[in-house]
Amino acid sequence: MTTINTLSRDVSLQKLNTFGIAAQAKLFLPVIELAQLQAVRNDPSLSQLPRLILGGGSNLVLSDQIDALVLHMCLQGKKLTSDDADFYYVTAAAGENWHEFVQWTLAQGWPGLENLSLIPGTVGAAPIQNIGAYGVEIQDVFHSLEAFDFATGEVVTLDKAACLFSYRDSIFKQSLRDRMVILNVTFALPKMWHPRLAYxxxxxxxxxxxxxxxxxxxxxxxxxxxxxAKLPDPQLIGNAGSFFKNPVVSASIRHALLAQYPDLVSYLQPSGDFKLAAGWLIEQTGWKGRSLGAAGVYEKQALVLVNRGHATGAEVKLLAQTVQSDVLKKFGVELEIEPNFY
Known part of the structure; x- marks a missing residue:
């Protein structure tokens, strides 16, 4: 059995989360092979500990002390698995950098992921959040994934239906949270490609x-x-990208808001509901460019919260809750936070 002798104590996670929060992990294990996860499950001293699965740390707000076993997913590898008349099936390991993977697929002549360029994070984290941008979501190009199940010790394959994808959500944020660890993801990239240019x-x-x-x-x-042009580089300014989901409201609510706010930014959805631009709502409350402690709202895009220097997870959380409260008070609309707090 593979040992887990790379397990470390009291490890700084400051460089492993894009918000740059100076968090400390009680126990830390870089995962480079499946056998390590199996060893953790089979070790009585580790299997019962709380777990934090860490990818690129780009959709996460950490507290100062992480009293858990942090599993940093570093699995590498990518390849064309197969193809048929309609699709190229491309598989990448969970630890692969997402943007680099997108650029690699394009260099091979396999289009389909281009609208998801420059999203921070790893391949393994992408299905968890059902990441999306400029009219494309992971579920649009997803085929299947393999995951390690801590409950059974087995590697399971999940197809699109099993993942229960919805707007910035999946089964991995719900019933399978902390139970399954994504090992690799396979994408179905279309041979009959059509550009998505709705924005x-x-x-x-x-x-x-x-x-x-x-x-x-x-x-x-x-x-x-x-x-x-719009978003801060996490290497220069700590952030987790878009911090709030764009809220979806009924046509009647949108109509009432539009009567009061003629400049309201909204997008019709297939359901007949409307998606409101969360950044616009936040900007109207006057938060754009302002700070609360060392956490602030980015001056170029109000949807992004930033670390203005040594911000704690608690400060980010307080700012987020204050922005939510002010938007609710002004518009009667609830903003939902995208990143996970731990």
Whole structure:
């Protein structure tokens, strides 16, 4: 049996979370192979401990002390698994950097992930959050995944239906949270590719670049440029990307809000409901660019909370709750937080 002699105590996680919070892990294990997870499960002193599964740390707000076994998923590898008349089936290990994986698929001539360029994090974390951007979500390109089940000690395969994907959600944030650890993900990338260009920002960038028939790589370049202009680089300013989900409201609620706020930013959904721009709602409350302690609302995009220097998890949480309260008071709309607090 593989030993877990790489287990460490009192390890700083400051460089392993994009918010840059100076958290300390009681126990820390970098996972580079399945046998380590099996060893943890079979070790009575470890199997009953609380667990924190850590990928890129990009969708997480940590407390100062993590009284748990932190499993840092470092599994590597990516390959074309198979193909058929319609799809390329591409598999990547959980520890692969998401953006680098997207760029690799495009370099191989396998389009489909371009709209998800420059999203921070790892491949293994992507299905948990059902990450999405510019009209594409993971569920749109997802085929299956393999995960280790701590309850049974088995490796299981889950298809799209089993993952229960919804807006920024999946079964891994619900009933399977802390029970299953994603090992690898397989994507179905279309051979008959069609660009997804529903967002005005993307179209505007392509027009300015005088690109009329954009290919997947050019769309990726456009989205990278747009994200870099709007969002702070976690290497320079600690953040977890979009901090709040865009709330979805009924047509009647949207109509009432529009009567009071004619500039309300909203998007019609297939259900007939409307998705409201959370960043716009926050900006109207006057929080854009403001701070509470060492945590602040980014001056270029109100949807993003940032670490202005030595912010604690508690300060980020207080700021988030205050913003939620002010939006609810002004608009009667509840904002839901995207990142997980631990």
């Amino acid at each position: 005005a920002d993307v179209m505007k960038w392509l027009e300015q670049a005088q690109i009329q028939q954009a290919n997947a790589l050019q769309i990726s370049q456009a989205i990278i440029a747009i994200r870099q």
